[in-house]
Amino acid sequence: MDEPVGFGTRITEIAARIPGRPAVTFAPVHGEETVLSWAELEARANQTARLLAAHGAGPGRAVIVALPNGPAHLLAAIGAWKLGAMAVPLKHSLSPRERADLIGLVDPAVVVAADWEVPPPAVRLGPADLEAGSALDAGPLPPVVPHPGKAVASGGSTGGAKVIVDPRRWAHSPGKALGIGSVQGLRAGQTQLVAGALFHNAPFCWAHFGLCEEHHLVLTDRFDAAHAVDLIERHRVQFLFMAPVMMHRVMRLPGLPDRDLSSIETLFHTAAPCPAWLKRAWIDRLGPERVIERFGASEAVGNTFITGAEWLAHPGSVGRGERTHIRILGEDGRDLPTGEVGEIFTRSLDATGPTYEYLGAPPADTTPDGYTSVGDFGRLDEEGYLYLADRRSDMINNGGVNVYPAEVEAVLSEHPAVADAAVVGLPDAEYGRRVHAVVQPTAGHRVTEAELVDFCRARLSSEKVPRSVEFRDPLPRDAAGKLRRRGLVPQEE
CATH class of the missing domain: 3.30.300.30 (ANL, C-terminal domain)
Structure with a gap:
């Protein structure tokens, strides 16, 4: 089996083998498409890395990436990883107070953003600075594995700033997604549509997992249902992530039955409960083998997985634990009988150490034997399939x-x-x-x-x-x- 390498190093390896193939096509809702080849992606990421290094980025330091969807967002993250730094994607349009709170928690060396006020000693680099970096050396950098490599801001319900750090080595093995392993429907060389916002964990991770699997990314500046379908047809998209609200908007498009979605090999969805009628509509359209759902959290404390065929036999379920043990506990901390709704606690069988660290919040509830809850409720059926209810705060x-x-x-x-x-x-x-x-x-x-x-x-x-x-x-x-x-x-x- 191939030895895991850092995400930045993986880009170097791929670019050396297929330099002329397209790596990223940026296709905004309004405007012309632009293409980066693998050689161009590698060269510009190396230049971005050297620019970041000149301003203090390196192993053990953080680089906040607060840009809209676009090639620069990808380049800033890859550039940080080529230095062994941690990439932290944040929403570019946060309020000044939110920006200040998150910068205070992350303590970055560099903030890549257009117009943020950044207190010293951190340095802000804007799009013009990144463009000027094209004069720097574009040659490869020494191999390095970021540790940690990624953190994301929480979209929690309390309103307070919180950052979830993934403390694991940010390394990739071909054919395996970090913390998940092999993924049904994800294979090397696919064309992947990236229509979600890159400051969110799922679109960010799947875009970069895809690049590490030699995917050609078709990246949009924002989600638009009609534009997404146009891109699926034009680029023969094979893999895409959508949240249920995105699935809903596409399914409601006038004339959708006449559109060609036959290239899709995998529709992967997560992020929120999917209404049964909507799931069934996508299964009917694509076929059960092409609709994949996973339930988990940014904390990486465990996940479930279900195919469309399994879902038809267990409608409404988000699947069984994938290398994950699941317990449903009541308010007294005791296990509830099968079929009763309680708080979901999970434990990953593959974790060899902590899978998350909170900045700005205490650790999540964890039992003495290592099962963790991030606040979701649900129930298990007799075969171990999980059905979601809601978070405690939403009930x-x-x-x-x-x-x-x-x-x-x-x-x-x-x-x-x-x-x-x-x-x-x-x-x-x-x-x-x-x-x-x-x-x-x-x-x-x-x-x-x-x-x-x-x-x-x-x-x-x-x-x-x-x-x-x-x-x-x-x-x-x-x-x-x-x-x-x-x-x-x-x-x-």
Whole structure:
């Protein structure tokens, strides 16, 4: 088996073998496509590395990458890894307070951003600086394995700044994704569509895992459903990651049945619960062997995996533990019987040491025998398949009955006039919390509160039916498709 090498070193190896092949095609929603060959990617990443090194980046130091999607984002991360530094992708449009908090936690040597104010001793390098770096030496750098190599900001619900550091060696073995192992549907030499925001863990990791597997990345500046389908057809995309909200928007496109998606070998999805109707629609369109789902967390404390064929036999499941033991615990810390909803605790069988470190927060809840929870709830069936409920903080106690928002949201999303939906609990004098739906209507459709309530009443038990519906366009989702429930307080209250 090939010895693992650092991600930056892996780019050097590939560029030496296939220098003229396309490595990255940048295809913005508006504008011309540009292409970087493997030789160009390697040369520019080496120049970026030398620029970063001249400003203090190196082993044990952090480089914040706060750029929009584009080749420069990839080059900054690869350049950091070529020095043995840790790459930290952050959203480029964070507020000044958020920027300051995260910079304080990360303590970077360099911040790659267009217009951030960066306190010394850190240095800011902007796009013009990166472009000027093209005058530097483009030759290879010595092999190095970053340790640690990656950290991401948490999108948690508390509002406080938190960074999740992956403390493991940031090294790649061909055919294996770091911390996951071999991935069904991921193979060398594929064309991969990268339509998610690179400051989020899944798009960032799968883009770079793909590059290490000789993928030709087709990278967009932002997700647009129609543009994504155009790129799939034009570039014959074979592998792509989408969050469920992205899957929903593509599936609702007019004329989708007439589009050619036959090149897709793997649709990989994660990041949020996927409504059953939507999952089934994609399985019907692509075939069960091409739809793959994984459930896990940035903390890398374990994951599950399920194919489309397995899902048809276990609808609604996110799979069984993949080299992972799963326990469902009650509030007293005891294991719950099969089928009962409780807090999900996992332990990776492959972990030989810590898989995460929090900056700005205490460690996640962990049992004495090493099972960790990041706050998700769910249940196991008799065959060990996991079914998600919701996070503890999202659950609605409606008159003593626990209501899981994801279940209600999945029903609402089935309605053709609903483009997006979220469910929250609002204060209620009688029930404690009442179920409140926030809905984004589909363009060109009209729907009333009464119609949606009746639609839910025909499909849900009475305590789960929304007692009120609010219309908003759009819902507060981040670029990864995750809901920001703090922004869902009714506008009139």
